[in-house]
Amino acid sequence: xxxxxxxxxxxxxxxxxxxxxxxxxxxxxxxxxxxxxxxxxxxxxxxxxxxxxxxxxxxxxxxxxxxxxxxxxxxxxxxxxxxxxxxxxxxxxxxxxxxxxxxxxxxxxxxxxxxxxxxxxxxxxxxxxxxxxxxxxxxxxxxxxxxxxxxxxxxxxxxxxxxxxxxxxxxxxxxxxxxxxxxxxxxxxxxxxxxxxxxxxxxxxxxxxxxxxxxxxxxxxxxxxxxxxxxxxxxxxxxxxxxxxxxxxxxxxxxxxxxxxxxxxxxxxxxxxxxxxxxxxxxxxxxxxxxxxxxxxxxxxxxxxxxxxxxxxxxxxxxxxxxxxxxxxxxxxxxxxxx
Ligand code: PHE
Numbered sequence: 001x002x003x004x005x006x007x008x009x010x011x012x013x014x015x016x017x018x019x020x021x022x023x024x025x026x027x028x029x030x031x032x033x034x035x036x037x038x039x040x041x042x043x044x045x046x047x048x049x050x051x052x053x054x055x056x057x058x059x060x061x062x063x064x065x066x067x068x069x070x071x072x073x074x075x076x077x078x079x080x081x082x083x084x085x086x087x088x089x090x091x092x093x094x095x096x097x098x099x100x101x102x103x104x105x106x107x108x109x110x111x112x113x114x115x116x117x118x119x120x121x122x123x124x125x126x127x128x129x130x131x132x133x134x135x136x137x138x139x140x141x142x143x144x145x146x147x148x149x150x151x152x153x154x155x156x157x158x159x160x161x162x163x164x165x166x167x168x169x170x171x172x173x174x175x176x177x178x179x180x181x182x183x184x185x186x187x188x189x190x191x192x193x194x195x196x197x198x199x200x201x202x203x204x205x206x207x208x209x210x211x212x213x214x215x216x217x218x219x220x221x222x223x224x225x226x227x228x229x230x231x232x233x234x235x236x237x238x239x240x241x242x243x244x245x246x247x248x249x250x251x252x253x254x255x256x257x258x259x260x261x262x263x264x265x266x267x268x269x270x271x272x273x274x275x276x277x278x279x280x281x282x283x284x285x286x287x288x289x290x291x292x293x294x295x296x297x298x299x300x301x302x303x304x305x306x307x308x309x310x311x312x313x314x315x316x317x318x319x320x321x322x323x324x325x326x327x328x329x330x331x332x333x334x335x336x337x338x339x
Pocket of ligand 1 (some may be wrong): 166209249303304305
């Protein structure tokens with residue numbers, strides 16, 4: 001057996017191919033699946049124990065010399081030849097990169113930010129994991145206040161003091177704690193509520209809340225700001241303020257916009273009334289100002305808050321909130337034109 005290997009070693013070491021074809025034939029003959037090396041290895045178990053060492057070494061020598069030959073005669077390449085062989089044209093234009101698109105929620109958020117930026121509002125941001133003080137207590141929602149039930153809350157590790165913020169009003173508290181009036185700020189961000197997921201609601205969504213604090217700010221200023229905003233965003237300025245309740249504002253109101261009843265869709269989405277609720281608002285409760293060490297006798301202000309999803313769904317006629325979070329490119333690519 002060993003002499004057979006020796007013969008093959010001799011044969012391999014004398015090998016000198018005429019062309020690449022012959023080299024390839026040699027490779028298959030020696031190293032292929034059914035080649036000599038594999039064959040000799042497969043016979044290993046039949047070899048007598050005291051000859052195994054020598055036999056193994058012989059096969060390895062055969063393998064080594066074959067590999068050396070392959071290396072020695074393989075076509076010499078230099079990078080330029082490689083390119084020429086493949087006939088690649090380096091001046092050819094590359095295929096276009098598929099560009100991503102802005103998410104509809106980002107598009108609408110930025111539009112809203114722009115609208116308020118034009119009338120002097122800056123942007124404030126805060127943490128999504130909040131403490132009780134900023135999310136509830138400072139907003140005139142003391143512990144055990146029944147209005148806390150309006151916003152079902154996710155708590156962190158069962159710690160009653162740490163929670164996922166239920167609204168970005170918490171950012172307004174932080175802003176008032178750190179800045180002196182006059183204050184004009186809007187707070188965009190993600191908020192969380194322990195609610196069932198359906199076509200109309202989700203356990204998280206995005207909000208933009210606004211805050212205006214100065215001397216002699218009145219309800220008329222609030223109304224004027226809202227009319228300006230709805231006209232800019234929706235192209236419609238007929239609004240109505242429906243009395244409502246929020247613990248942090250007094251008086252409080254729900255803002256409805258007159259959407260019209262021009263189409264069947266208008267009838268459906270406004271339930272036949274022509275009116276649509278778009279946000280909550282009110283005059284900041286003096287207790288909230290005092291909680292942030294702002295003198296409520298000298299300063300007053302208004303606040304408002306809206307869900308970006310609701311407005312996005314209205315503007316793009318989206319029926320189901322869940323599609324906004326699925327990242328389905330068939331849906332998202334439709335917003336290409338809106339960038
Ligand atoms: N924070 C309220 C909410 O999330 C919205 C709101 C903000 C209402 C400011 C009035 C004033 O529901």
